[in-house]
Structures are given as structure tokens and as C-alpha cells.
Amino acid sequence: MSIKRYGIEGGTGTGGQHLPFSSAVEAGGWLYVSGQTPMLHGEVVEGGIVEQSxxxxxNCLNIMKQAGYGLEHVVHVKVFLTDARYFQSFNKVFREVFGEHPPARVCCLADLVVDCKVEVDVTCYNAARVNG
Structure with missing residues (x-):
């Protein structure tokens, strides 16, 4: 089984810092997308929980697409919220994106290392890519 890393050059975090990890790693048909925050070009986009979610x-979907995976391949999502009051609003966005076929999920409260309201990571599986 081979392991393929996407975005190994690392992204750009707040303040222009280099991020020393892959944006995603694929192995045996599985794709693990690193946690994504509401950032564009290394800066958090201001807004409420709906916009940030x-x-x-x-950002996760963009990385998945680059790796050749789609919504139909998402099997699990991890969500980190900074405030429990965001839970219902996040669920509305989650439902909009994943529709009638939602993946498994965990959602918890956490202090995030960037000043935002939410972080999301995604795990995908595509049997057609097992030997890829």
C-alpha cells in the first residue's frame, strides 16, 4: 500500500507562518483531511458561526476534490466548536452540505489555536482507490 501526501509543502497559517503538515494523506482508499478552519490565504475570515462553518x-471539500474524492466518499467528520451555543447553527450548515446522506460525526468543544469559531476535519473512503 502506498501513501500519498497532498499539500506537503504546507499551508500558510495566521501571520504568514508555514504549517508543517500535509493538507491530506491518502492510504489504501482512505483520505484523511487535516483540520480546516475558516481561513483564506492564511487569514481567518470574520463572520458568524454560519459563515465560518x-x-x-x-476548505475540506476543496482539498478532497484536489485528491479526487467527493461528498459521496465522506464517512466521518470531526467538528470542534469554541462555544456550545454554536451547535444548532453548525448543524444547519452540516445538513445543507451533506443532505440526506450524512456521515458519522463527532462534535466537541475546544479552545482552538487560531481565533475562530470552528474547525472541521474529514475522513473519506473510496474502494476504487484501494490500490491507487
Whole structure:
């Protein structure tokens, strides 16, 4: 089984810092997308939980697409919220994105290392890519 790393050059975090990890890693048909926050070009996009949730999820989807995976391949999502009051609003965005076929999920409260409201990571599986 081979392991393929996406974005190994690392992304750009707040303040222009180099991020020393892959944006995703693929192994045996599985794709593990690193936690994504509502950032564009290394800066957190201001806004409420709905806007930040949409962008964090979209950042995951963009990485998945680059690796050749789609929504139909998502099997598990981890969500980190900074405030329990965001739970219902996040669920509305989650439902908009994943529709009638939602993946398994965990959602917890956490202090995040960047000043935002949400972080999301995604695990995907595509049997057609097992030997890829």
C-alpha cells in the first residue's frame, strides 16, 4: 500500500507562518483531511458561526476534490466548536452540505489555536482507490 501526501509543502497559517503538515494523506482508499478552519490565504475570515462553518467545510471539500474524492466518499467528520451555543447553527450548515446522506460525526468543544469559531476535519473512503 502506498501513501500519498497532498499539500506537503504546507499551508500558510495566521501571520504568514508555514504549517508543517500535509493538507491530506491518502492510504489504501482512505483520505484523511487535516483540520480546516475558516481561513483564506492564511487569514481567518470574520463572520458568524454560519459563515465560518461554511468556509471550514468548503476548505475540506476543496482539498478532497484536489485528491479526487467527493461528498459521496465522506464517512466521518470531526467538528470542534469554541462555544456550545454554536451547535444548532453548525448543524444547519452540516445538513445543507451533506443532505440526506450524512456521515458519522463527532462534535466537541475546544479552545482552538487560531481565533475562530470552528474547525472541521474529514475522513473519506473510496474502494476504487484501494490500490491507487
Amino acid at each position: 461554511r468556509l471550514a467545510i468548503q
